[in-house]
Amino acid sequence: NAGVTQTPKFQVLKTGQSMTLQCAQDMNHEYMSWYRQDPGMGLRLIHYSVGAGITDQGEVPNGYNVSRSTTEDFPLRLLSAAPSQTSVYFCASSYARSGGTEAFFGQGTRLTVV
Amino acid sequence: DAKTTQPNSMESNEEEPVHLPCNHSTISGTDYIHWYRQLPSQGPEYVIHGLTSNVNNRMASLAIAEDRKSSTLILHRATLRDAAVYYCILYRGSTLGRLYFGRGTQLTVWP
Numbered sequence: 001n002a003g004v005t006q007t008p009k010f011q012v013l014k015t016g017q018s019m020t021l022q023c024a025q026d027m028n029h030e031y032m033s034w035y036r037q038d039p040g041m042g043l044r045l046i047h048y049s050v051g052a053g054i055t056d057q058g059e060v061p062n063g064y065n066v067s068r069s070t071t072e073d074f075p076l077r078l079l080s081a082a083p084s085q086t087s088v089y090f091c092a093s094s095y096a097r098s099g100g101t102e103a104f105f106g107q108g109t110r111l112t113v114v
Numbered sequence: 115d116a117k118t119t120q121p122n123s124m125e126s127n128e129e130e131p132v133h134l135p136c137n138h139s140t141i142s143g144t145d146y147i148h149w150y151r152q153l154p155s156q157g158p159e160y161v162i163h164g165l166t167s168n169v170n171n172r173m174a175s176l177a178i179a180e181d182r183k184s185s186t187l188i189l190h191r192a193t194l195r196d197a198a199v200y201y202c203i204l205y206r207g208s209t210l211g212r213l214y215f216g217r218g219t220q221l222t223v224w225p
Contacts, residue, residue, distance in 0.1 A: 004157075031211025042201065042215030043158065050210050058212065090157045092213070099146040099165060100205035103213060105157030 002026050006091050006106035013081040013113045021076040021109050023091030029104075030096040032074040033058070034066065036087040037108075043090060049074055050096065081113045118202045123220040126192045134187040134219055136202030146205045147178060147185050148213070151198040158201065158215075161187065197223045 007022045025032065030051050035043035045058030047066040055066050063085060065077040074093075078085060088110050094103040119137040126132045138147065148163040162169055162176045164185075169176040175188040189196055201218040 033211055033213070035213075035215075040217075042217050043213070045212055045214065048210065048212050059214075092157075092211075094211050096211065098207045100148055100163060100209065100211075102160035102163075103150075103158075103211070105159070108155075108157050 004091055004093055004104045004106040006089075006109050008109060009107065010110050011112070013078070013111065015081060015083060015113060017081050019078050019081065021078075021089055021091075021111075023074045023076065023106060024072050025074075025091075025093040025104070026072065027093060027095075027104065028071060029093035030071070031103075032068065032091065032093045033103075034064070034074070034076045035090045035092065036060065036085075037090065038087050046076065046089075078111075083113045085111065086113045087111060118204060118216055120200070120202055120216065120219045122217065123222065125222045125224065126189075127224050128194060129191050132189040132192045132196070132221065132223075134189070134200050134202075134221065135184065136186070137184045138202070138204055139183045141182050141204060142206065144206050147176065147182075148203045148205050149174070149176065149187050150201045150203065150213070150215075151196075152201070152218070153195075153198045161200070163205070192221075192223045194223050194225060197221055 033048040034046040049055045049068040091106045149161040150158040152158045177186045199218040
């Protein structure tokens with residue numbers, strides 16, 4: 001099982017550039033989420049999706065867009081990169097259950113904006 | 115969302131049991147208690163979750179207080195590989211897969 005796959009693993013952007021972080025899962029999970037983690041901090045939710053075609057904002061959505069056209073893929077777009085978006089980004093997926101189930105996380109994308 | 119409180123750091127010796135506490139005094143009746151851990155330079159990893167009864171799996175045990183205002187993650191024999199940040203998270207039906215992480219507890223395991 002591949003689980004949750006994130007690409008790329010590392011990326012350096014210049015201020016103002018745009019890019020898309022890819023996330024794919026092969027477990028047929030309904031829920032998918034994007035988080036960012038700054039040094040010494042816990043993860044913060046950027047956007048999430050409860051199924052194909054349905055997305056919503058999390059705690060820190062500004063500067064990011066998402067879409068979910070298929071169950072498997074949940075890309076995160078940085079519209080105009082800023083140094084404040086330097087962070088490690090994690091994608092996660094899980095089944096939809098009332099008490100929650102095990103969420104699977106990708107290995108992360110380390111993004112530096114210069 | 116209901117909040118949890120954990121110590122910033124704890125230490126243990128290898129092969130000793132570790133008890134990681136979590137306070138969640140504002141927990142509601144439908145909140146599940148989830149634990150994740152994050153090894154260095156990796157994504158978080160699910161450990162265990164429960165509602166009211168104590169839970170065991172191959173990684174750890176979860177002891178939940180009778181009033182559910184606190185819980186304890188128990189690692190029965192710590193190994194060097196257990197050195198990680200441990201997060202205690204409350205999850206309810208309306209959470210829709212979202213996880214709200216605090217700063218967690220940094221566990222150091224000494225050989």
